[in-house]
Amino acid sequence: MKGLPRGSFDVIVNKHNANKYTKQFGYWQHVVAMIYAQLSGASSLRELQAGFNGHVTHHYHLGASAIKKSTLADANNQRKDAVFVDVVQLLMQKASRSVRQQSQEWLCLLDSTPIFLKGREFDRWTEESKTRHTQGLKLHVLYDTKAEVPTWQSITAPNVNDVTKAWDVPLHKGAIYVFDKGYCDYGWWRDIDLAEAQFVTRFKCNAGVSIEKELPIEVADKGVVISDQIVRFKHKHTRAKCKLHYERPLRRVTVMREDKATxxxxxTNDLTSSAREIAQRYKERWGIELFFKWIKQHLKIKSFFGRSENAVRIQLLTALIAYLLVALHKQTHHLKATLWECLCLIRATLFQRKELDDHREQKRRREEQRMYQFQIGLFT
Structure with missing residues (x-):
């Protein structure tokens, strides 16, 4: 929890005046309990209550106290998620800042994943917004490949188009944004270019472009790269949004795929990098799919403690908070282990204080050595 300073958390709570109507069970106690649920893998509120209250001697160091499952259930259902959203944003900035300063290339992956919610109580608020494939919510994430952490997130209904939320993604100078063709919006591509950032994506099959220049293919890339061209869009929009049309030259790189015939x-708007480098950047988009797979396998976002929309959102946000705290722990202590190994270690020693344990072990060894000096040797 050192990755989330209490002072910074209190600033966020005061900003939203969130503790105005709370008595004993404040937002800090709420977030600590939900992070414990994520890290411990508790399967229900009853298990969460028993496990957390079983370590009553450690509550003082956490700034918390014993919890009741009914109180936690009410808090998940009634409290707004604004505080949790700001906490996630704070940890995202903290986790990616140091790595971003050390790295020359800042590669960001953009995608979304469905959160399936169907059944009793869920149907009351998910039926209206469901799509043909998804009923529930959708988690949108911008993922930093160097820091291995998300840098932006949004939770929406599944019928919200991915490219609609793309306009909310913060654009940074010098960053490289990689996304699939579901984010095909030429006006948004133009905004990325104006922000002095780069993007790598896929053309739709019906994109009307004219070839301006054929670029040479390196000898080493001829087995992979089919063509490398500078192109422009043929047509300009005649609608009111014509000012958002992408008018600058683009790079069209066609590469072979091992697993598919097409x-x-x-x-991309990167006109200088080699075709192989551009293809490799798009290949790294698989990293965000692995991130979604990781949090769904190792954190609590498949089954939920509450069935209201507010409870589900809070649980999703605390899963991201738990992930970011584990990532910060790994960065701070310069651990070589994988994130999964770090989570396993934290989960196994959740209420142990390493510094105190080390001090006790050193004291035990010193006492053992002292007593050894007074022992009579059997063989001299």
Whole structure:
């Protein structure tokens, strides 16, 4: 929990005036209990209550106290998620800042994943917004490949188009944004270019472009790269949004795929990097799929403690908070282990204080050595 300073958390709570109507069970106690649920793998509120209250001697160091499952259930259902959203944003900035300063290339992956919610109580608020494939919510994430942490998130209904939320993604100078063709919006591509950032994505099959220049293919890339071209869009929009049309030249790189017969047609505003580098950047988009798989396998976002929309959102946000705290722990202590190994270690020693344990072990060894000096040797 050192990754989330109490002072910074209190600033967020005061900003929203969130503790105005709370008595004993404040927001800090709430977030500590929900982080414990994520890290311990508790399967129900009853198990959460028993496990957390079983370590009553450690509550003082956490600034918490014993919890009741009914109180926690009410808090999840009634409290707004604004505090949790700001905490996630604070930890995202903290986790990616140091790595971003050390790295020359800042590669960001953008995608979304469905959160399936169907059944009793869920149907009351998910039926209206469901799509043909998804009923529940959708988690949108911008993922930093160097820091291995998300840097932006949003939770929406599944019928919200991915490219609609793309306009909310913060754009940074010098960053490289990688996304699939579901984010095909030429006006948004233009905004990325104006922010002095780069993007790598895929052209749609019906994209009307004219070829301006054929670029040479390196000898080493001829087995992979089919063509490398500078292109422009043929047509300009005649609608009111014509000012958002992408008018600058683009790079169209066509590469072979090992697992499919059809080639991959990539679009980018990077006119200087090699075709192989551009293809490799798009290949690294698989990293965000692995992130979604990781949090769904190792954190608590498949089954939920509450069935209201508010409870589900809070549980999703605390899963991201738990992930970021584990990532910060790994960064702070310069651990070589994988994130999964770090989580296993934290889960196994959740209420142990390493410094105190080390001090006791050193004291025990000193006492053992002292007593050894007074022992009579059997063989001299």
């Amino acid at each position: 080639p991959l047609v990539l679009a």
